[in-house]
Amino acid sequence: MLYINGAWRDSATKLNVLNPATGKVLTAVATGGKAETQEAIASAKKAFATWGKTTGNERSNYLSKAVQLMKERSKELAETITLENGKPLPDATREVAGAIGFFEWYAEEAKRIYGDTLPASDPDKQLMVIREPVGVCAAITPWNFPLSMITRKIAPALAAGCTVVLKPADVTPLSAIKVFECFHEAGLPAGVANLVIGPAEEIGSEMTRNPDVRKITFTGSTRVGKKLMRDSADTVKKISMELGGHAPYVVFEDAEIDAAVNGVLVSKFINAGQTCISTNRIYVAESIANEFSEKLAAKVSALVVGNGLEEGVNVGPLINQAALEKVQHQVEDAVKQGGKVLTGGKIFTLEKESGYFFEPTVIHYANDRMQITTEETFGPVAPIYTFQTEEEVVERANHAEYGLAAYCYTKDLGRGLRMMRALEFGIVGINDPAPAVVQAPFGGVKESGTGKEGGKYGLEEYLEEKYVSIYMK
Structure with missing residues (x-):
């Protein structure tokens, strides 16, 4: 009407x-x-x-x-x-x-x-x-x-x-x-x-x-x-x-790993990754990357995919067929470019439904050659990159075009404040995967x-x- x-x-x-x-x-x-x-x-x-x-x-x-x-x-x-x-x-x-x-x-x-x-x-x-x-x-x-x-x-x-x-x-x-x-x-x-x-x-x-x-x-x-x-x-x-957004999620070696893993579940997989401030690139310090990846994959593999009206479902469908095909294409490209799928990676089929479902996915060994590195995903795919220095990750995290939201996990107050200033985004969450609230400004640069x-x-x-x-x- x-x-x-x-x-x-x-x-x-x-x-x-x-x-x-x-x-x-x-x-x-x-x-x-x-x-x-x-x-x-x-x-x-x-x-x-x-x-x-x-x-x-x-x-x-x-x-x-x-x-x-x-x-x-x-x-x-x-x-x-x-x-x-x-x-x-x-x-x-x-x-x-x-x-x-x-x-x-x-x-x-x-x-x-x-x-x-x-x-x-x-x-x-x-x-x-x-x-x-x-x-x-x-x-x-x-x-x-x-x-x-x-x-x-x-x-x-x-x-x-x-x-x-x-x-x-x-x-x-x-x-x-x-x-x-x-x-x-x-x-x-x-x-x-x-x-x-x-x-x-x-x-x-x-x-x-x-x-x-x-x-x-x-x-x-x-x-x-x-x-x-x-x-x-x-x-x-x-x-x-x-x-549009293309949020980086930076995890330093001193971060509380379990908290950072749980933060990804909130930032990446809510609404099947179809949010403008959803994490698109996860940068993890090289020294903790394997531990982080294993823990994240275990958590993601336990997510329940299905019709959102059913009890216990964590991840619903993508909005349409075009969205499903885009996510599938990005995952296939990531694998061709050397990425390793730790969990998920495929279109998900339910016996009762014929909707647009994709498995919650974690990809290790992501790199800058992948389409997912520069193109917004809008789907339940979490690529993990590694880095060695703060200066390096800042340069890689700051996207050439997008500047909506960014996330950083660290116990170091000074580092957190430096990242707050260095990240070229309108919204920055320090140890916070859900910074959006009604009383705060929401928007990008x-x-x-x-x-x-x-x-x-x-x-x-x-x-x-x-x-x-x-x-x-």
Whole structure:
């Protein structure tokens, strides 16, 4: 279903939504294109005239109502994520909690949008800076976190006083529909939040080229992000983008090995490795590499692959056939280049299901000739490289293009601080495989994106500063 100007809309064109664990159709949803996107933008522009002038307390109340509705439906939301995305139900449940957390956080932040009083150089002047909402925002969200990526964008936008047109990923639109059902029941004014499902090129082109859209926020591939930036240039829109990642995971000889091994399980195999900050390259000090590899392989081989709705499953399916083939190709290339598969390495077949499963995989003796060294994997494959010196691993860890997240394990405080500074990434976890939290900035450097989401930093992305000088004589 489409949601435009406060009303649900059906259409003749439909999109089949598949369960990646079974390969079967879950349901069909209505889709729109350029005309519906134009209508959604027009309704958002009209609503902004009023919504942008509401008090922070009023906006906070609407977000709080949505929070309560999401909490009441948390089980249904988690099941929806698992059905259309494939991730195990416990992981989906944590995503729901995180998604609600963004609404809760920004419901409070809506009341704390402050300005500044500046010291004047002329005694007859009063100088101020006020912060105002950007205007109509177009949000494009990915499939790997189909609920939390929506709330991480929409919550700060609404809190700031912006109106929104959302285009969710085609493969996971059901989570978006569930969120908008909560908006509708919370009584959010017509046009403040709009949902358009349909062809990415057609909808995205209208969003980037329509002058009434003043901001684009996007999470997805670097290739698509670059195109959106180019297409937005003619109307000079404000942009925030969280793009591709290729996270290094550095384990020094003084690290707590068991903790570092368990950290890989969190950073690499959550959501079958389909996360933007997922570990892609594991650099282990040569002196402990064999011990680390053996322990990691033992832990990974014990992971249970299957339908995310079944109890005890740790790793669900990949999102589609193309993703499965990409992972298989990278593993085959790694073996040709001298890598040794310690566990996994193959497409996984379940008797009951015909979905897109790949065995959780550990590859020892990885090297820089492998495609996996430079190309984002987005799958459950952990390649292990070795290094000898701190200077060497810093140079190898810093990717030429990507700069989203990096991890480092060491007991040496000084080394940890040096690595914090030396790693060219927007997010660094020192002995922490899960650094992302609602109150902290999330985003990358280099070709991993621009702008930040989360905390007060995410709110600032939806605000503009207006300088006011008052001559009092």
